[in-house]
Amino acid sequence: MRKKWMGLLLSAVMVTGLVAGCGSSTGSDSKEIKIGANFELTGGVANFGKQTVNGIMLAFKEVNEAGGVNGKKLVLVQADNKSEPSEAANAVTKLITQDKVSAVLGPVTSSDVLATLQIGQDNKVPIITPTGTNPNITVDNGQVxxxxxRGCFIDPFQGQVMANFAAKTLKAKTAVIYIDSSSDYSKGLSESFEAAFTKNGGQIIGKEAFLQKDQDFKATLTKIKGMNPDVVFIPAYYEEVGKINKQARELGITVPLLGTDGWDDSKLVEIAGAAALNNGFFSNHYSPEDKDPRVVKFVEAYKKEYNEAPSALAALGYDTALMLIDAIKRAGSDDPGKIRDALEKTKDLQVVTGVLTLDENHNPVKSAVVIEMKDGKQVFREKVNP
Structure with a gap:
């Protein structure tokens, strides 16, 4: 009889443990707040994912050392989406349903972000991308x-920045657009650049496309050279952009090559070579050369932590973490719904890349900069306000 009662008692304990395991580990009685990180840690844009996560981890470290958020420690639960939309969907599902996170940061690329949004919506867990610039991320068919x-400006603003720079600063009259047709990011930027460039009186004399992971661009670049444009706009990521720049210069294309924040990676110089990037310009979210005290402090802290200078992706990761932390503080809770409500009311938050206020579409209103490449170095060219 004693064995029977012991067995029943053991079974009851096991059931209780299983039931407890089904609930969120970030409940009100927990001393931790679990935040998901769904990033490209391997694959085509792994450098971007790692840099963004580094920025987030630095922000979390600083806040935890200062006592945490609402008396709780922030814990970052990472998942690798392998730079693939399908894997991004799998990663966010795991983070939400198994790891029971209160919010998810990431992914980096617009295509990967778009693959996760319905899952976040179905489970009522906020998804905050530090870097995804496609407008459809926050607004779908006119509905927010x-x-x-998101923690970054959107493609229409970025495309407009580079179109205005081409027309007004470089005095370009004609342009060719060369996009990654497998990328929502690239396609969206193409549309916004074309609209702004033609509004400024410019003419798009050609549109060409490639696919992610292509290696040889010379046939298309030869065609572009024959069009004789004043500028070539290449809104894509560093792997392909580096090869395109290198091959373009080898073919004798000397006109300015323009891009966007997808260019921002030290590997770009490794792939293209410093000389091939001269007379190249791209829009970005901040410049580490900025002498603003907040930028200086961030750059020094990041270099101390990682022994390298922070890219714009690292700064955006840091800033978006601060935006989430601010929302959790104001919510006074790690409940996903309350965090969502607080995020929506983010206003005048001072971060590294500027003053951050979310508009009615959940997009930040903030400045951009134009960077010029000179002998393999990024040089601040001009700042553009929204």
């Missing part, structure tokens, strides 16, 4: 996605 947020 209630659980989708």
């Amino acid at each position: 996605r209630p659980y989708a947020f």
Whole structure:
């Protein structure tokens, strides 16, 4: 009889443990707040993912050392989406349903972000991309996605910045657009650049496309050279951009090559070579050369932590972490719904890349900069306000 009662008692304990395991580990009685990180840690844009995560981890470290958030420690639960939309969907599902996170930061690329949004919506967990610039991330068919947020400016602004720079600063009259047709990011930027460039009186004399992971661009670049444009706009990521720049210069294309924040990686110089990038310009979210005290402090802290200078991706990761931390503080809770409500009211938050206020579409209103490449170095060219 004693064995029977012991067995029943053991079974009851096991059931209780299983039931407890089904609930969120970030409940009100927990001393931790679990935040998901769904990033490209391997694959085509792994450098971007790692840099963004580094920025987030630095922000979390600083806050935890200062006592945490609402008396709790922030814990970052990472998942590698392998730079693939399908894997991004798998990663966010795991983070939400198994790891029970209160919010998810990431992914980096617009295509990967878009693959995760319905899952966040279905589970009512906020998804905040530090870097995804496609407008459809936060607005779908004219309707704001209630659980989708971002920490960066959007493609229409970035495309407009580079179109205005081409027309007004470089005095370009004609342009060719060369995009990655497998990328929502690239396609969106193409549309916004074309609209702004033609509005400024310019003419798009050609549109060409490649696919991610292509290696040889010379046939298309030869065609572009024959068009004789004043500038070539290449809104894509560093792997392909580096090869395109290198091959373009080898073919004798000397006109300015323009891009966007997807260019911002030290590997770009390794792939293209410093000389091939001269007379190249791209839009970005901040410049580490900025003498603003907040930028200086961030750059020094990042270099101390990682022994390298922070890219714009690292700065955006840091800033988006601060935005989430601010929302959790104001919510006074790690409940996903309350965090969502607080995120929506983010206003005048001072971060590294500027003063951050979310508009009615969950997009930040903030400045951009134009960077010039000179002998393999990024040089601040000009700042553009929204």
